Amino acid sequence: MADRYPGYNVLSKRNSVSWNDQTRAVIDRRMAIDPDKHTFFTDQEWPTVQAICERIVPQPVDRAHPAPVAAMVDEKLHSNGGDGYRDARLPAMRDAWRRGLAAIDGEAKSRYGCRFHELTGLLRDDLLKAVQNGNVNGKAWRELQAKVFFKKRLLHDIVSSYYAHPASWNEIGFGGPASPRGYVRMNFDRRDPWEAAEARPGREERARAENAGVG
DSSP: OOOSSTTOOGGGGTTSTTBOHHHHHHHHHHHTOOTTOOSSSOTTTHHHHHHHHHHHSOOOTTOSSOOOHHHHHHHHHHHTOOOSOOOTTSOOHHHHHHHHHHHHHHHHHHHHSSOGGGSOHHHHHHHHHHHHHTOOOOGGGGGSOHHHHIIIIIHHHHHHHHTTSHHHHHHHTOOOOOOBSOOOOOSTTOOOTTSOOOOOTTOHHHHHHHHHTOO
């Protein structure tokens, strides 16, 4: 995938007026998350969670500091920090995840004779698509709507965790929390000088030069 914001690194804003002490503290904590640490998920569940996250939000293999998505989801569940709302068709967040993981592993065993994380990448994708479309038959799904779990819990928690990390901000040219500087030029196709410049065909080097000075 082509780099849409060449030369841009959101962390270069750390000591600029774009971020205050509170913003720096929050981002420093996210950058320090151990990708292999899990407190909520059991040792049995952990490889399944990691494998699911890798398929939902695949990251470049050469990325120096990938977003620790599975660990971020684990932290959310450990702290039991909800979203302020819940789809009535699903059980509480923690319970939904426990049931969902067991159901996904059960579906993998039923179809392929092994657990989800032991499947090849393509088979993992096929199984997740089946869950997304509700094309599952395992007993575990009788008390958990597969399509609702996939969209409202699994997809929501994984994607929101990914885009809460600086690694993904570089990918989309996001400047991080607008505190204290904020954003001024909010209209379409306009950007503030401290925002990343998107590379357009034939203007990649210009964007790279502009992004080198963003702070």
